[in-house]
Amino acid sequence: MSRLVTQDLIINVPERRDGTALNIAIEPGQIWGVLGPNGAGKTTLLHTLAGLNAPRSGQVLLGGQPLETLRRRQIAQRLGMVFQERLDGFPATVLETALIGRHPYLSLWQMEGADDYARAEAALEQLDVAHLRDRLVSTLSGGERQRVAVATVLTQAPSIWLADEPTNHLDLHHQSAVMALMAQQAAQGSAVMMCLHDLNLAARWCDYILLLYPSGEACWGPRDTMLVPSALERLYQQRLATVQVNGAPVFVPIQ
């Protein structure tokens, strides 16, 4: 199992001053939530952790090795990313899309084998999209497409999950199912970091929270020390009421 560590990391948000250098360690078994208003740099952070964006300064270590010293394929065998936006490059079915999750493990012209198909089909089943396996992804609804994206990363079986708003487009039942899947992955030893707009999902499912401010300022720590109403009101510039439901805080925006 891998850990993901940042050392004095400054993400490169254009035209923003450096802000807080990030020194965090995302350990196997942990679930991290990244919270912040629109434009705070959450996606930029996840892309930097995945090696898709270069940091402005500092570095990211995957399993103790700087990301820039690893080949893309080595990274993809350990780290999977659920993107916020996806562009359909060429027409592909749901099953073909899930099988892309196996590509980091196949050589250039190697065809997927029975084990690869079994993993993809099990992932589609778990995300409740197996009945759509032969449909073109371009014909799916937003929520169905989101579940296929999560199923593709599940097929990839990474030990580090980076998920950019993984509950985007999902109805309440499937939001819970995807968060339960993240918890299951963490319980099996993966490390999970996800950007969330829903404070209540963060309060219910995340162990650690990173608050990212539009200024580049950031703070992080165990959930209960971070999800403090005054800090969240400053983060979102929004008044909040807090109630307790089933032992977890529920935050409601108020006028």
Ligand SMILES: Nc1ncnc2c1ncn2[C@@H]1O[C@H](COP(=O)(O)OP(=O)(O)OP(=O)(O)O)[C@@H](O)[C@H]1O
């Ligand atoms: N290529 C680019 N050129 C200029 N500005 C960019 C570019 N990419 C991102 N930005 C800016 O960087 C800032 C951070 O963007 P980012 O997508 O990381 O924010 P976010 O916190 O994920 O926002 P959201 O909650 O809206 O998804 C935004 O102000 C965005 O406009």
